Amino acid sequence: MVKILVVDDDPDISLATKLVLESAGYTVIEAHSGQSGLEKVKLENPDLIVLDVMMESPTAGFHTALALRSPDPASEYAPYRHIPIITLTAIHQTTPIRFGPDESYLPVDAFVDKPIEPAQFLKTVQELLAKESHP
Amino acid sequence: MTITAVQPKIASLLPIDLVVYNQRLIGTRLAAGILVVMGTWVSAQIAGYTLPQTALYALGAWVLLYDAAVFLLTRSQDEDHPDLPGLRRLILVQIGLDALSLLIFIHLTGGIYSPGLIFLGLHVIMVTILLSGIAPYLYAVGMSGALLTLGLLEASGALPHFSITPQNGSTFEQTEHIVIQSLFAAVGMGATALISASIVTPLRTRERHLQALYETNLAAFASLEIGEVLSGLAESAVKSLGARAVTVHLLELDGETLTRAAGAGEESAGLGNCRRSECPFFDRALKGTSLVLSAVEALQVGGGRLGRALIVPILGQRPLGVVSIFDPAPTSEEAPYSLLLATALAAQGAKAIEHSLAHHALHEADRQRTQFAHVLTHELRAPVTGAQSLLRLLLGNFVGTLTADQQDILKRTSRRIDSLLILINDLLSLSAARARDFQQPLEHLNILPALIASVERVQGILHEKRQTVHKDYPFETFIVSAHEQGLGRIFDNLIGNAVKYTPIGGTITVKLEADYARAEVRITVSDTGIGIPPEAIARLGEEFYRAPNAKESGIVGTGLGITTVNQMIAHFKGRLEVESEVGVGTTFRVILPLVKVQPPAVNGSVEAGYDMFSLIQLRG
Numbered sequence: 001m002v003k004i005l006v007v008d009d010d011p012d013i014s015l016a017t018k019l020v021l022e023s024a025g026y027t028v029i030e031a032h033s034g035q036s037g038l039e040k041v042k043l044e045n046p047d048l049i050v051l052d053v054m055m056e057s058p059t060a061g062f063h064t065a066l067a068l069r070s071p072d073p074a075s076e077y078a079p080y081r082h083i084p085i086i087t088l089t090a091i092h093q094t095t096p097i098r099f100g101p102d103e104s105y106l107p108v109d110a111f112v113d114k115p116i117e118p119a120q121f122l123k124t125v126q127e128l129l130a131k132e133s134h135p
Numbered sequence: 136m137t138i139t140a141v142q143p144k145i146a147s148l149l150p151i152d153l154v155v156y157n158q159r160l161i162g163t164r165l166a167a168g169i170l171v172v173m174g175t176w177v178s179a180q181i182a183g184y185t186l187p188q189t190a191l192y193a194l195g196a197w198v199l200l201y202d203a204a205v206f207l208l209t210r211s212q213d214e215d216h217p218d219l220p221g222l223r224r225l226i227l228v229q230i231g232l233d234a235l236s237l238l239i240f241i242h243l244t245g246g247i248y249s250p251g252l253i254f255l256g257l258h259v260i261m262v263t264i265l266l267s268g269i270a271p272y273l274y275a276v277g278m279s280g281a282l283l284t285l286g287l288l289e290a291s292g293a294l295p296h297f298s299i300t301p302q303n304g305s306t307f308e309q310t311e312h313i314v315i316q317s318l319f320a321a322v323g324m325g326a327t328a329l330i331s332a333s334i335v336t337p338l339r340t341r342e343r344h345l346q347a348l349y350e351t352n353l354a355a356f357a358s359l360e361i362g363e364v365l366s367g368l369a370e371s372a373v374k375s376l377g378a379r380a381v382t383v384h385l386l387e388l389d390g391e392t393l394t395r396a397a398g399a400g401e402e403s404a405g406l407g408n409c410r411r412s413e414c415p416f417f418d419r420a421l422k423g424t425s426l427v428l429s430a431v432e433a434l435q436v437g438g439g440r441l442g443r444a445l446i447v448p449i450l451g452q453r454p455l456g457v458v459s460i461f462d463p464a465p466t467s468e469e470a471p472y473s474l475l476l477a478t479a480l481a482a483q484g485a486k487a488i489e490h491s492l493a494h495h496a497l498h499e500a501d502r503q504r505t506q507f508a509h510v511l512t513h514e515l516r517a518p519v520t521g522a523q524s525l526l527r528l529l530l531g532n533f534v535g536t537l538t539a540d541q542q543d544i545l546k547r548t549s550r551r552i553d554s555l556l557i558l559i560n561d562l563l564s565l566s567a568a569r570a571r572d573f574q575q576p577l578e579h580l581n582i583l584p585a586l587i588a589s590v591e592r593v594q595g596i597l598h599e600k601r602q603t604v605h606k607d608y609p610f611e612t613f614i615v616s617a618h619e620q621g622l623g624r625i626f627d628n629l630i631g632n633a634v635k636y637t638p639i640g641g642t643i644t645v646k647l648e649a650d651y652a653r654a655e656v657r658i659t660v661s662d663t664g665i666g667i668p669p670e671a672i673a674r675l676g677e678e679f680y681r682a683p684n685a686k687e688s689g690i691v692g693t694g695l696g697i698t699t700v701n702q703m704i705a706h707f708k709g710r711l712e713v714e715s716e717v718g719v720g721t722t723f724r725v726i727l728p729l730v731k732v733q734p735p736a737v738n739g740s741v742e743a744g745y746d747m748f749s750l751i752q753l754r755g
Contacts, residue, residue, distance in 0.1 A: 010517055010521050012518075012521030012522070012524065012525055013520065013521050013524055015525065016521075016524035016525050016527070016528050017524075019528050019533050019534060020528065020531075020533060023533045054513065058513075114516075114520040114524065115519075115520040115521075115522075115523035115524040115527065115556070116524040116527065117527065118527055118528065118531045118533060119531070
């Protein structure tokens with residue numbers, strides 16, 4: 001059974017994400033801040049993480065991603081470094097900073113714009129899970 | 136010796152004065168040389184004087200010769216940037232040569248009985264104008280001595296005496312006459328110097344004061360940085376008033392704390408930060424009175440050593456601060472003007488301080504506004520994206536199936552929310568543009584990739600609306616000073632608008648070209664759309680303004696796009712031109728300064744292209 005962690009402080013976005021993922025048969029675990037997201041990663045070892053950016057701080061999601069992908073071998077998140085991350089953000093389309101998954105300084109695998117377009121979102125999730133299981 | 140002593144005086148002349156005086160010397164000497172030649176001819180041929188004609192003609196020629204040399208030397212100088220030390224030396228050499236020439240002239244025209252003695256007075260006036268201070272008196276003494284020596288040498292027969300009229304030949308033998316004549320010349324020249332100086336010195340002082348005011352004015356308006364403005368004020372006060380030190384204290388908004396904001400001259404002079412209640416002199420000045428402090432009183436405001444001090448308030452719409460001037464030049468004739476000048480300087484300082492404060496207040500207000508818009512738009516987006524995400528769940532039948540009517544209503548709702556999101560996004564990008572794009576450094580980059588990327592981004596809609604896009608790109612590479620994000624923002628908006636306001640099947644033209652004569656790049660975006668009414672064109676730059684026909688068309692828009700485009704282009708030192716006809720179409724032209732052109736590659740080889748043409752540098 002595939003487990004997906006959704007980290008978002010907006011309950012409506014959380015609900016929308018959760019319902020879409022559950023409709024496709026995934027198990028969804030929720031966290032409502034970057035910090036609790038990190039704790040849930042260690043607790044649940046999910047197969048994929050959906051991460052909001054602006055939470056307790058305007059860049060909380062980025063910090064969560066950076067902690068999870070830390071290149072330091074002694075990092076407490078080293079065992080979870082491989083988990084694919086989808087960043088849920090509005091920044092991608094509204095600011096001139098075009099950071100994509102190809103840019104090394106933000107270590108995430110995909111961006112999904114808000115509001116969530118269910119079909120496209122599910123497609124991204126399925127692609128990432130497929131890549132992870134058949135690298 | 137005299138020359139080295141007077142050099143500082145001539146050094147204090149204004150550059151423009153030096154040039155003017157030099158030209159005047161050349162002109163006067165030309166007249167003198169011609170007069171010597173003509174006068175000799177007339178006196179000898181018509182009046183029948185017995186003159187050493189050959190020697191006088193030679194003297195006239197000599198004067199004209201070195202005048203011509205000086206003229207040529209001066210002309211070879213760059214007019215806007217004269218070599219000032221060189222010019223100063225040249226003037227001093229001219230004074231020496233003129234004095235020598237005059238002595239020879241006097242010798243040739245009767246020695247101490249020469250009618251040319253009167254010219255000594257003219258020379259003294261000239262020297263007084265050029266070299267103030269003690270120099271004219273030294274000159275008078277020197278010339279009288281030379282005259283006396285000349286007379287004695289002639290009397291002793293060591294030098295020939297030329298008697299030009301029969302009358303003065305008879306009285307020549309008496310030595311007392313020589314001495315008396317020389318004394319008269321000395322007194323006459325001394326008196327001339329004294330009277331000339333009494334006119335020239337105050338004029339020169341006034342001139343220096345004007346220059347100081349002018350410099351303060353320049354300093355005051357050259358910068359909006361308050362520190363630079365105040366330093367400029369302090370320095371010009373030191374220079375113009377000949378003061379030992381000048382300090383500027385600013386009164387903080389609490390009306391009590393005085394902060395030492397600038398100083399010039401001796402650093403240890405003046406008070407540091409202080410409180411108004413602890414310094415009665417500053418307090419009195421801040422109430423609007425300029426004070427002249429005695430040496431003892433000056434110690435209380437940090438005079439450091441005995442000397443007068445002037446305390447002048449800087450008065451704007453409120454008391455802004457005080458200027459303290461320590462040991463202003465004690466020259467008696469300057470005293471009445473010192474306080475007036477200090478007050479005038481302070482008044483200019485007040486203007487500059489108020490400009491600077493207003494500028495900073497505006498800047499801060501704009502920053503806060505941008506910050507506010509940024510936070511606000513993020514706060515606005517959150518509930519709207521939340522609501523839209525939930526609506527899509529319903530529309531996507533993730534939570535049960537909807538009836539056709541329910542679907543229709545939710546689709547309409549969703550569309551309205553989309554419009555709202557576009558509005559918020561535009562608002563966000565405008566504030567983001569202000570916050571980020573204007574702080575990002577400009578770089579030299581090829582303009583074409585940004586243009587191609589923007590056209591690429593509308594491919595989907597172009598296809599949907601079955602519109603044709605004509606692309607006219609050059610072979611050359613145009614380099615402009617900009618940044619990629621800003622160019623993207625400009626082209627996205629203009630091309631996006633063209634697509635948006637052009638009906639199905641219309642045509643969009645995107646053209647990039649250069650105007651080499653003006654060193655400009657032009658990017659033209661034309662469409663066959665609804666057009667912009669003439670009265671609306673003038674208002675396109677206004678935030679949230681939309682042309683009436685754009686509103687009526689029902690096309691979603693915010694009236695922020697062109698505002699952003701305009702500001703971005705202005706940031707890149709370019710301009711935007713618009714031509715439009717309602718119902719026919721619109722042409723937007725972005726004009727940016729062209730930094731550099733790289734020629735196209737020849738035979739597919741980039742290296743060959745560079746070799747053949749090399750880079751054409753248009754602007755630094």
